[in-house]
Amino acid sequence: MHVEASGAERLRFGDGSPVRAASAVVPFGDGHLVVSDDATHAAWFRPDGEPTRLRLLPPVDGEEVFDEESGTKHLKPDLEAACEVSVDGAPPAVLVMGSGSSPRRMRWCLVRLEDGTPDVVVSEMAQVYAAAAAALDVDLEALNLEGACVVGRSLRWFHRGLPSAGLPSGSVDLDLDAVWSAALGEVDAADLRVTRPRHYDLGSVDGVGLAITDVVALPGGDLLACAAAEDSPNPRDDGPVTATALARLRGDRVDEVVRLPDLDGKILKVEGLMVVDADAGSATLFVVTDVDDPDAPSRAATLRVRL
Numbered sequence: 001m002h003v004e005a006s007g008a009e010r011l012r013f014g015d016g017s018p019v020r021a022a023s024a025v026v027p028f029g030d031g032h033l034v035v036s037d038d039a040t041h042a043a044w045f046r047p048d049g050e051p052t053r054l055r056l057l058p059p060v061d062g063e064e065v066f067d068e069e070s071g072t073k074h075l076k077p078d079l080e081a082a083c084e085v086s087v088d089g090a091p092p093a094v095l096v097m098g099s100g101s102s103p104r105r106m107r108w109c110l111v112r113l114e115d116g117t118p119d120v121v122v123s124e125m126a127q128v129y130a131a132a133a134a135a136l137d138v139d140l141e142a143l144n145l146e147g148a149c150v151v152g153r154s155l156r157w158f159h160r161g162l163p164s165a166g167l168p169s170g171s172v173d174l175d176l177d178a179v180w181s182a183a184l185g186e187v188d189a190a191d192l193r194v195t196r197p198r199h200y201d202l203g204s205v206d207g208v209g210l211a212i213t214d215v216v217a218l219p220g221g222d223l224l225a226c227a228a229a230e231d232s233p234n235p236r237d238d239g240p241v242t243a244t245a246l247a248r249l250r251g252d253r254v255d256e257v258v259r260l261p262d263l264d265g266k267i268l269k270v271e272g273l274m275v276v277d278a279d280a281g282s283a284t285l286f287v288v289t290d291v292d293d294p295d296a297p298s299r300a301a302t303l304r305v306r307l
């Protein structure tokens with residue numbers, strides 16, 4: 001693969017406030033949603049008009065945004081994964097998922113458009129997170145599910161892991177129809193079966209292991225995963241990012257890994273991927289980055305990938 005990065009922009013709402021800690025980006029309606037891991041709302045970007053806030057969760061103890069400096073980091077819902085989902089006869093919706101590791105981070109938000117107006121259904125999914133942790137042989141408090149994509153009729157859910165601590169990236173599968181029903185509260189979370197656990201070795205950069213931060217599916221069946229080499233002491237705390245990469249996953253194996261280029265002299269810590277266009281030989285991705293600074297706007301860029 002060969003990757004070129006361009007078009008860096010800083011993400012702000014219409015009132016000028018920053019879109020913080022971008023963790024996922026996904027098509028929604030006539031635009032796209034950018035999900036933040038330290039806020040109760042997403043940013044809805046549309047072709048006509050300024051970006052607006054879209055509430056995903058109610059305030060937590062009266063707080064809407066969370067950070068270490070204010071002493072509220074432990075309250076954050078840590079919404080890390082988002083993907084477009086649909087079932088027969090239903091318009092596409094967006095499923096936003098917490099990362100796990102604590103009860104506050106074990107909720108799903110199903111976002112649909114009803115007559116042009118967003119409608120959000122929130123579900124408590126602790127039993128599914130516990131099953132995913134058991135399948136991956138990870139302690140529940142170390143679970144860090146940061147990406148998801150649809151593969152056939154399954155939702156593939158990706159655990160970031162922490163390779164430096166002996167925790168590789170991994171994934172599990174959930175039946176897509178069952179996911180839809182559980183997200184709407186039509187079936188109990190305990191009824192979802194977690195299947196096909198896998199682990200991935202993406203290698204390392206300067207002795208720091210690469211760990212998956214998001215994944216998208218390509219038309220031919222391959223998956224593209226972004227990954228970060230982050231020298232962090234544990235799955236909850238940020239550390240210095242030494243490099244980032246893009247990996248092609250084919251079946252159950254890592255087929256190829258390439259280092260992402262810097263953009264404007266900065267490492268692109270890509271946390272969210274969205275396919276804009278793809279064919280057998282190339283793909284164009286819209287990506288969002290987390291700058292690990294609650295006062296700074298997240299960045300977006302375009303990656304052009306020659307496969």
